[in-house]
Amino acid sequence: MRIALERDGKTPLYQQIEAYLRQAILAGSLPPETRLPASRKLASDLGVNRITVEKAYAGLEADGLVFSQVGSGTYVLPPPGPPQARAAPGAPWPLWQQELQARQPVASAPAPEILLAEAGHPDPIDFSSGSGDAQRFPVEELRRVIQAILRRDGIAALEYGERGCSERGYTPLRSTIAQVLASQGLPAGPENILITSGSQQALALAAQALLQPGEVVLVESPTYSGALELFRLLALRIAGVPVDDNGLQIEKLEALLQQQHPKLIYTIPNFHNPTGACLNASRRRQLVELAGRYNLPILEDDFVGDLRYEGRTQPALKALDPDGRVVYTSTFSKMLMPGLRVGFLVASGPVYERLVAGKRVSDLATSSLTQRALEAYVTVGRYQAHLRRSCQVYRKRRDAMLHAIKRYLSSGVQFSPPQGGLFVWLRLPGALNAEDLLPLACEQGVAFAPGGRFFPADAAVNAGYLRLNFAVQTPERIQAGMQRLGKALRRLKAGAA
Numbered sequence: 267m268r269i270a271l272e273r274d275g276k277t278p279l280y281q282q283i284e285a286y287l288r289q290a291i292l293a294g295s296l297p298p299e300t301r302l303p304a305s306r307k308l309a310s311d312l313g314v315n316r317i318t319v320e321k322a323y324a325g326l327e328a329d330g331l332v333f334s335q336v337g338s339g340t341y342v343l344p345p346p347g348p349p350q351a352r353a354a355p356g357a358p359w360p361l362w363q364q365e366l367q368a369r370q371p372v373a374s375a376p377a378p379e380i381l382l383a384e385a386g387h388p389d390p391i392d393f394s395s396g397s398g399d400a401q402r403f404p405v406e407e408l409r410r411v412i413q414a415i416l417r418r419d420g421i422a423a424l425e426y427g428e429r430g431c432s433e434r435g436y437t438p439l440r441s442t443i444a445q446v447l448a449s450q451g452l453p454a455g456p457e458n459i460l461i462t463s464g465s466q467q468a469l470a471l472a473a474q475a476l477l478q479p480g481e482v483v484l485v486e487s488p489t490y491s492g493a494l495e496l497f498r499l500l501a502l503r504i505a506g507v508p509v510d511d512n513g514l515q516i517e518k519l520e521a522l523l524q525q526q527h528p529k530l531i532y533t534i535p536n537f538h539n540p541t542g543a544c545l546n547a548s549r550r551r552q553l554v555e556l557a558g559r560y561n562l563p564i565l566e567d568d569f570v571g572d573l574r575y576e577g578r579t580q581p582a583l584k585a586l587d588p589d590g591r592v593v594y595t596s597t598f599s600k601m602l603m604p605g606l607r608v609g610f611l612v613a614s615g616p617v618y619e620r621l622v623a624g625k626r627v628s629d630l631a632t633s634s635l636t637q638r639a640l641e642a643y644v645t646v647g648r649y650q651a652h653l654r655r656s657c658q659v660y661r662k663r664r665d666a667m668l669h670a671i672k673r674y675l676s677s678g679v680q681f682s683p684p685q686g687g688l689f690v691w692l693r694l695p696g697a698l699n700a701e702d703l704l705p706l707a708c709e710q711g712v713a714f715a716p717g718g719r720f721f722p723a724d725a726a727v728n729a730g731y732l733r734l735n736f737a738v739q740t741p742e743r744i745q746a747g748m749q750r751l752g753k754a755l756r757r758l759k760a761g762a763a
């Protein structure tokens with residue numbers, strides 16, 4: 267090996283040798299696994315001391331460019347490159363990863379909003395979302411409230427929370443929620459309330475506190491897909507109870523209780539996701555009574571209970587609960603904004619402390635700053651005003667949606683007008699499949715949530731349903747979107763004929 271050395275230069279000889287070799291390795295002219303000359307040999311070729319060469323090799327080894335094996339020599343290592351997703355394309359994952367994949371396949375149907383974006387329509391209209399209208403988020407008011415909180419509370423707003431009970435949530439917020447609930451006929455004290463990071467966390471805490479892997483959870487069929495995903499991830503067995511326009515079909519429940527021995531029933535009694543149905547008063551009473559008789563906890567998910575546009579308010583199951591058989595959850599995600607990630611649960615009895623312990627190990631506490639800001643916002647009555655206005659806006663949009671469905675989709679499509687919430691649930695005529703309709707709809711520039719994904723089993727059998735969120739678009743865009751959906755439906759029918 268020839269290396270031109272500047273013997274009179276300022277840079278020491280070992281550094282010159284090291285720099286030459288480093289450059290050759292990084293450029294690839296000394297490829298991986300090349301054996302470098304023995305130090306004695308290179309020293310003699312270059313006319314330098316052997317220790318000079320050994321110092322150069324040591325520098326390269328310290329930087330991970332070569333490795334030395336005693337008695338064998340010094341070898342070039344692969345040059346450090348950008349981290350690769352996988353060492354070699356197509357190489358198998360480690361066994362533990364393969365086992366994980368086989369044990370818990372994670373659902374991976376493409377999200378409708380992604381398909382819609384990929385279709386490249388210049389003005390897409392998306393009805394697939396699960397939340398309220400982002401345009402209605404009170405951004406400016408929240409900014410002012412956060413500034414005021416930082417001025418008022420300073421560092422306290424940026425700590426975990428109150429010493430000794432930060433995991434339960436900011437006490438004034440829990441008191442405010444308790445007052446709001448009491449005004450709605452659900453008596454609860456702050457000591458029964460646990461603030462969670464969205465109601466999704468409340469569902470996870472309850473499921474983890476109440477069930478072991480392999481045990482059965484009863485759900486409405488269909489139900490909220492995020493709950494199904496959670497229960498599947500926890501390796502629970504899921505059994506479905508059919509729903510109709512009055513919610514969960516209580517007369518089918520008792521047989522299931524006897525056959526399946528569930529450890530929990532998860533229900534969305536108000537403006538159910540995805541069907542929009544509301545559980546009627548007598549079924550509510552029967553459900554709570556059955557839960558008592560069969561020693562079965564109820565997890566009540568009241569995600570949009572405040573968004574009622576007509577009809578009489580129904581009591582929460584928790585309000586009918588005589589002895590702590592119901593765990594109630596709700597959220598500020600739909601009525602206010604989902605990015606706050608503030609939800610809560612109400613529980614009484616020993617289960618409350620289990621849920622608190624679960625919260626502690628899950629994420630220690632929900633953001634203190636956000637809770638304080640939310641408490642200030644709710645207390646001054648802005649929240650109630652926002653809610654009233656949202657109800658007015660969403661009622662108009664629901665009416666626009668029902669009208670547009672009748673006008674543009676009518677032939678053979680079935681649906682029931684919801685009294686509140688965010689969703690209309692449609693059944694396509696004949697054997698038409700909503701998963702087949704979705705790409706055609708996206709081509710036309712409109713998307714929805716295909717219904718099969720909300721069923722605990724038999725997604726293919728139930729592929730004739732779809733969910734439309736009427737709250738996220740203006741009446742004009744609802745009309746345009748339904749017109750496009752009508753076109754896509756006619757194309758699907760023509761293809762199926």
Ligand code: PMP
Binds near residue numbers: 465492534597604
């Ligand atoms: N329950 C239902 C029925 C939902 O639809 C959702 C969200 N789409 C949640 C719970 C969870 O919402 P968050 O965590 O934002 O409160």
